[in-house]
Amino acid sequence: MRTGHALALLLREYGVESVFGIPGVHTIELYRGFAEAGISTHPARHEQGAGFMADAYARQTGKPGVCALVTGPGVLNALTPLAQAWHDSIPLLYITATTRSDLLGRERGPLHDIRDQVAAVAGVTEHSWLARTAQELPELVARAWAAMTTGRPRPAHIAVPIDVLTAEVDGPFTPFSKIADTAAAATAAVAATAAATTAAATGPHGEAGRAAIAAAGALLCQASTPAIIAGGGARKARAEVRAIAERLGAPVVTTGNASGLLPPGHPLAVGTLLPFAGAQDLLREADVVLAVGTEFSETDVLYTGREVELEGSLIRLDIDPANLNAPMPAKVALEGDARAVLAGLIALIDREPAADGPARTVAARAAVGWTGQSLGHLPWLDAVAAALPEDTAVVLDSTQLAYTAHHYLSPAEPTAWTATYGLGTLGAALPMAVGAAIAEPERPVLAIAGDGGSLFTLTELATAVDLGRQLTLLIWDNRGYGEIRDSFDRASATRVDTEVTAFDHALIARGFGARGLHVATPEALREALHEALRTNAVTVVVAAGF
Structure with a gap:
């Protein structure tokens, strides 16, 4: 079979059930494989639309969204959704055709040619690779899957020259599960190295991690006016956020990407009111703030002119070590998956809930000041x-x-x-x-x-x-x-x-x-x-x- 056909069958081995895009002359072999593999294809009317569809598919299912795109303009049309997926940590995979191998970088002007397609996509996500041969594809797909499903999810792109897509191969590719494991381990090693270079950033496992969790638990047990701010990194830890909030009596403020983390009407649900005076006063007056999976991004308070200011102790929990001390440093930083680390914290909290938590929640919700x-x-x-x-x-x-x-x-x-x-x-x-x-x-x-x-x-x-x-x-x-x-x-x-x-x-x-x-x-x-x-x-x- 041809490489594109084999690549489509390989994606099915990874559990891909739906693909978005617009078929073109350069991706016919991919689509041949999609049909044989039983992968549903969904044609958009513009490649940007295909990228947004795949993004939402990933958010709703929790599985990577996949786009198949033609060379040059097809890829460039879809850069905006890829940049969005990078910002919001969405697992999105672009499989794209690119210029014929012997013309790559030659600036000879073949159909849909651009100077450097891989570099263009690398401008919006760090995981952008060129498959120079068919034999490289199983490893690249494994690396892409590791980037999307281990650590902080990030989008990925694999470009395949059109002559490689149409080249003959012996048969379907074998998934590189061992390479995927290696890539996941490498990702964890990089994160551990980054954490080790930051005094407060310690992983949840090992002696330093246990010490950090113990320190965070002690702060929370002693807090008289605790509060929680939860971002997109907490979406899969809904039960754990609710449990720790109820155990502490801590009001929960969410960013947009965590909307709905606590059900409407919950006595500790402040909601997505971070830009407004009530929520900001709540956080500023808290003696301990637990921030879960949030970057403290300016987009969370956009148009109000109000920055989040904290006067109490800040505990930060994030899977990305780069977020643990910026833009504001943490007294205790916890690196790891929100569900796992929160479960460890919950086990350490032995106290009565703060009695005024619901009243502080009501006050925060009341002080909005609609224009x-x-x-x-x-x-x-x-x-x-x-x-x-x-x-x-x-x-x-x-x-x-x-x-x-x-x-x-x-x-x-x-x-x-x-x-x-x-x-x-x-x-x-x-x-x-x-x-x-x-x-x-x-x-x-x-x-x-x-x-x-x-x-x-x-x-x-x-x-x-x-x-x-x-x-x-x-x-x-x-x-x-x-x-x-x-x-x-x-x-x-x-x-x-x-x-x-x-x-x-x-x-x-x-x-x-x-x-x-x-x-x-x-x-x-x-x-x-x-x-x-x-x-x-x-x-x-x-x-x-x-």
Whole structure:
């Protein structure tokens, strides 16, 4: 068989069930293999959409999302989703064709040639490799799998010259499980070395790790006003975060990537209110703060002008040693998997919960201070919440209604809430909603986007319609780039190029074969969403946000 065919069969050995992309003349052999291996393929209408779909698929399933992309423009079109996956620690694999071996780097201008495809992708993720021969592919796939599934998940890219993809090989590749184990061990060794060079950064295993866990446990047992801040690295430790919060009586503040970590209404759930005064006062006044899986990124407090300030002792837990002391140093740093380390901490905590934990949570939730614009969003978001089936997966784009929703609404659990928190790109919601729908076919899906940002990827409505299942897109129509418009106003600058939109998004939706309608009031929105989220069809609801 040909190499591309064998590579597809190899991916199936790793458990790959779905692949996203747009087939091209250079990837035919891959697609031949996908068909034989029983791997489902999902054609996007633009490679950027394919990357976003694979990203959401990975978030919802916990398994790597895979894209097959053609040489040159196909890869370049998909760099934004790969950069997003790097920011949010999502396991995403790009298998790409690249220029013929004898023309690589020659700048001779063959079809789809770029100067250095591997280097271009390395600009957004450190794991970018070239397979110069078919024989290298089993090892490279093993290295990619280790990068995506051990330590901090990171996206990976393997480029295969088109002559290698079509070269004959003896038969299917054998998975390099031993190489994968070696790569995982190497990853752990690198992390251990980095931790050893930082005085406070000690792994959870061995004498130093045990000492660090004991020190953290002692601090938490003595804390009178403990608090927890949890980020995306805590998503898989939902039960452990809840257990330690309840044992300590510690309010829990989450970043966007950890939305839903505690269920709505839990007496210790502050929610994603980190940018606001109440949550920041809570953290500043805490005598001990346990930070789990968060980078303290500026995107977590964007647009408010408030930085997180801590006056008490900081305990940091992260799988990435680089995050243990930056941007703020920890008194005790714990390197490791959140579930494992938290389980060790829970076993050491022997105390009564802080009695005022629920009261501090209520106070933090009360001191938000919605702006006039956000206050105008709240009736619309109440309508959204009233219409949602309990298990709906909601995907948020970068738009003003979604910004408010991010802080105002409380998802039931982490996979119910997805957004491009790290990179903050526009246009991701619709294709990510498609990926979520493929990942969980029986689950209702709602995407929320702006009229401006939705135009980045609106062609993926065709992909959604092709699925033949429920998917609802709510477009907040504020007649242009509303947030950018307001930023011009805040800067006392004349607005330039902010008043751009489409004539009629609902009409456009109908052109793609979707249902399209306009609503002018929150009550009309509630009724429209209630029907759309329970109807086996793609629906675009355009809400008048002006």
